[in-house]
Amino acid sequence: MLSNIFSLSFLVSLLAGTIRLATPILIPALGQIYTQRAGILNLSVEGTMLMGAISGFTVACATGSLWLGLLTGIVVGMLFSLIMAWLSITVRANQVIAGIGLNILGAGFAAYLYRVIFGIRSLPAQIDSFQQINIPVLSDLPIIGQIFIQHNILVYLAFLLVPLTWFVIEKTTFGLKIKAVGEHPKAADSKGISVYRIRYSAVLIGGAYAGMGGAFMTIAYMNSFTESVIGGRGYISVAVVIFARFLPSRAMWGALLFGLASALQLRLQALGAAIPSQLLLMLPYLATIAALIFASKKAEFPSAYTLPYSRLER
Amino acid sequence: MENMAVKMQGITKAFNGVKANDHVDFYLEKGSIHGLLGENGAGKTTLMNILYGLYQQDEGTIMINGKIEDISSPVKAISLGIGMVHQHFMLARPLTVVENVMLGRKSRRGILLDTKQTAQELAAVSDKYKMGVDPYSKIWQLSVGEQQRVEILTAIYMGAQTLILDEPTAVLTPQETELFFDTLREMREDGKSIILITHKLEEIVEIVDEVTVLRDGKMIGTKKMDPSVTKGELTNMMVGRDVLFNFPEITKQPGEVKLSFRNICVRNDKGLPALKDFSLDIRESEVVGLAGVDGNGQKELCEVLTGLRKADSGEMTLGGEPVINKEPIFFINKKVSYIPEDRHTTGLALDWSLKRNLIFKSIGKAPYSRNGLMQSKCINAYWEKAKDEYQIKAICGDEKARSLSGGNQQKIILAREIDVEPEVLIADQPTRGLDVGAAEYVRNKIIEARNNSAAVLVVSADLEEILQISDRIAVIYDGELMGILPRGADTYEIGELMMGKREEVAVSGK
């Protein structure tokens, strides 16, 4: 059966799956580029995504508007990451502990909200999620159409965010300030840049993207909410940023690589590869480590990475 | 009309209850260069940080151009025409010059960067003051002197009328310093006012119009500089006593060759050749001064000599034993002491206590360690002894090294490196940033080590210092040995070699 791997339909399905699976990693990863460039390692992306997922889903359910749901996910993501910002920037807490604490909080809170809002139902709440776009001729193109032109609108939005993120970081004053506060906050401060404000913004933007990624999972990828809907994607996206050396285009490749590993893993299982399913499940994680190995040698971390800033500290 | 650019009155600022500034009055006349003198920790930087809005004073008022101003942040300071070049450069290394400049100002293209325009204007200012700065080079590619110029350029470009320079010359070579002073004079011509913090009294005498002296956070006085003011007078104001520029007598003549290296080739952090076939011998009871413009391979050489950097090729013997590319611990055990140039990331563990910093090269060694356990009692006793002997000003041994002033930090390193009675002492810029008193103290200690039979290599950009303490003077340029001169050599000659003029080389001396 493994000969099927080389069939065209397999490849088409694989690549379409890759793009789909890459999207919910790409979105938060792009957000974390802002955050990490500003010198903050936000491990709470996972919890933030969950909050985005539950809130986006709830609002979409209540209003019937997916876009409103998406917006809510983004806003809630920002609100939740505000806690991270406060802890890591104002309180100057250790970022690892703050991140883990927030993940526990986010997971608990999302489950709590779901139960309180939706109660126990014999069938879960569902919505009509974003449907794949259908461009008459293009979507029907044999291979290209099936791989690229059959996703929902948010997938395209996510990939559009790649050049946008690049543009903001490289070409705007805001991007420059982000790089500066991550690199040499004291210098930025002495040049009249509010390190706190820039870092807060960077964390909030990261939160917005993470919230969007979370909402994507419940209103565009799936059409229901479960507690494990994020399933480690937040952590993976943090890894992708480091793998990407903080560059948006490389983050896209990182997300695609992870998507490919996940999609391939499922398909190899389905085709009855002689490898036990549990070992195949390792594939995406092994791929992440492998990617890190190849990328890290050259990775230049922002000099103030994970370091809180205080003007008074010498 | 008011002719004071800055008037600070009754400025008080306390850290942890300790007054870094205690009712300081400081007046800066327009169009003048004003020196600010004081020992390490006297409160110079603190005062200037207050003027620049980085710190808020606890008491006192600031008047800029005759108006009382509340300088709540650097932005406010910049808008009042105040610029500052810090003791530690405030430049983001991966960014370009123009990017660093754009950080501090509003873009004319709104949220978009106006890189091109800024770069052009920057180049224009650079040309005007003959600074030769390329706006598009990345900071990490620049030498220390160039970075210095970038900082000044930035301040001028930002429209600074009052410029604060915190120890700008500490890292410059004599030639660079001359160039730099020319720039300062030109700026004074343009009507700008300049505050110059320095520990080098000659510089005060050479360029400053007026000088203010701080001691222990208090203002001692302000003096108009005229030829009648002597260095001794200034020192006395600073330290509160006469500093005797006396060195211990030289009690021993150089002995056998202790440390010898031949044809060392090594790369720097960027992978470029830093030393090319470098050879030198250092004898027992001998101080070899290594003169050279900063960044010509001195740091890499010191690191090879202490095992911190691996040489690509070459040979090295210590007391006759081949030792090239051994681990750092090997050299430590062989009593090779090293005072590194960078005390913040190499010489000290800033967040460790002073005590621990004193013994961190002796982890696992008696008497500080017994049966695998570090002995607190023994370490405490050693701290008390070192504190007295090296006159370290600190609240207690449990204080973090970070909280000490630069001079006292250097004393910690000195105590650690010299107290082991080193057989070889490598000292890289041992007095950089130290006040005259502290510098004198350090040099004394180095001579003492020499008299105790140590073979000493002193790297310094300060020719004065090299001439004072060296038995022989080696000159390095672009990773190559340019020549070796005897004690009392001519400054001009050394300067020539430092600029790259070659001389016949006899590595062993005599």
Place this chain on the structure above:
Amino acid sequence: GSASPDSSSSPAVSANPSDNTAPAEKMKVALILPGKKDDVSFNQAMYEGMNEYFNNHQDEVELKVVENMYETSEIEPTLIEYAEEGYDVIIGHGYQFTEPLVKVAKQYPDTYFLLGCGVDSTTNSAIYDVKLEAGGYLMGVIAALTTKTGKVGVIGGGEGAEITRGHEGFKAGAKSIIADIEIQEVYTGDWNDTAGAYEAAVSMYDSGVDVIWHSGDGIGLGVVQAAVEKDKYVLGNVEDQKNLGASNVLSGLQYEWGMVLDKIFSDIKDGSFTTKTGEDKTYWINIANGGLSMTDLNDTKGYLTQEKIDQINTIFEQLKNDEIELPSVEAKQG
């Protein structure tokens, strides 16, 4: 085998457990779920079954349900706490309860313990389980009779116990119809990985599979969603899932824990619970006893001819009468 250290101490209550439940006093029942009450699957089926029993016997029974008891090291103190608090029947709904449940059952001989899908029992404890191999077999038959492409699929969450048996049953059932049928199988590795199940289902449909059975637990949602999007058939599990995809849920299995619970509780009341031994200590839900049933065929695409529908019904009857030899799990290792 059990290996708990011998226990002699137990609260001094009357020797015969049935004396314990005086008619006036309500029987206190604790149900411990490893997952969530609303997982649309294994846990929910039991939760609803138990609730149903509770509703029918409100004057006799008091019910306490705790969910999400997923940390195995917490199981033993949980069981002890309920036993200490005077609960009469304690139900551990999952195989991971086996060890601690048997151990605690010995410590509290006057309390009744029920174990979901596990192995091993004591005098005062019993097992209830689902013959999912039978259900799986039926699903396999339906899938194989329905497929137009000769490719069918089965998707599960975590491997093990009844799930593995169900999958083996599915394969056997499908092969009994078409000997060389292509069967794709995926485990997502996580009981609740809906997204993974969705992706797996999409990949199967993309490769030509046109009927998938999912073996439940959270993941089912993802499979049904994929079926709806790809407009292919899916076979449900545990609950009737037609509401999730009206035109794509072809049929499915439905668990009826209610009847097993009725039986167990009546056994407890009449005292026969403690006297049973061996095989009798396992209460099965099965096609044969009606605990496992098939939801109505919903062939919106019209793939099934009457002939095939008859064949399905025949096999259903045969399963009911235990006339079909079902695969044993060991077959998988081969």
Place this chain on the structure above:
Amino acid sequence: MESKLKSTVKEVLGTVIMLALALLVGAVLVVISGNSPMEAYSTMLRGAFGSAQKICELFVELIPILLMAFGISVAFRAQLWNIGATGQFTIGAIAAAAVALYIPVPSGIAIPLSMIAAVVAAAFWAALAGWLKNRFNANEVITTLMLNYIANCFLLYLVNGPMQDPETDLSQSALVPVGMMLTRLFGDYRLHSGIFIMLIVTVIMFFFWKTNFGYRINLIGQGEKVATYAGVNVKRTTVMTMMLSGALIGLAGWIQIFGIQYRILSGIAGSYGDIATIVALLGALNPYGIIAAGVFFAALRCGGNSMQRMTDVPFSVVDVIEGLIIIFVIAKTIVNNKTLGLRDKFRRKQGGKAHVE
């Protein structure tokens, strides 16, 4: 000395206030879910300390938490962010079970052998991340995290494949030999002799930071450059630190296997990894703090479980309260010291006891 006492009181008071605040927010959630917070919290309290059995359970919980938190603290002191406790625990447990099940030697030999296997396996699993950092500069936060997932997949593979209990079709291994199980100390209560190992390790940890190795670990946490300068072999120490960290975590895995679980099965590490990480950090990476935080979290979890069992409060509330406590406690620093300037002053007065944030 008086000021030291004062600052300690202040510290404790601050923590208590923060805990109270966290519980207050939790109470609001309990009310929203339609339950009585008084009942919830009193159940929680009873669940943690209500009887001898409950106290025993508290210690049962404390054993792995404390051991793992110590392990984590070792790595964190060196600024090696070992987030991989879950994976190291899993690998340790697997190795322990494998020896117990497949090496037919008398339990007198099998017990120490399995302990060594668990410790060594977990140490190497952790060292892998250290090695990847040394060799490829691969960020250990990510690698340890990924190694968690990989260890979990590996565990799933084993319990469904080669190590599956041949007697059943369940996702678990066979039971370890009865002779290897740690004896229970008080009748049926689960508290087992593993607690002595925990006590020994705790005592050792008090000395550990005074050892040469402890100093070296602390020093590499101060920066690679200064550590190298001080003669410490940073790469070697990095790997050794990760090994020690993993070893302690693996030991916890060993204890859980022979004291509580008696076999491996999926999800064996539970959420101990996260909790221990929090405990290590809230305990400021020093033994006193870790013990205090460990006891607190053990009680919180025992009580929380009890609350979940005995009231109708949704299970997620316990998680939320846990998360809130972490956040409020770390937020305490700022409230304690109002401004950052004061905070620095505070630190300096404390005399900068080797204390890591």
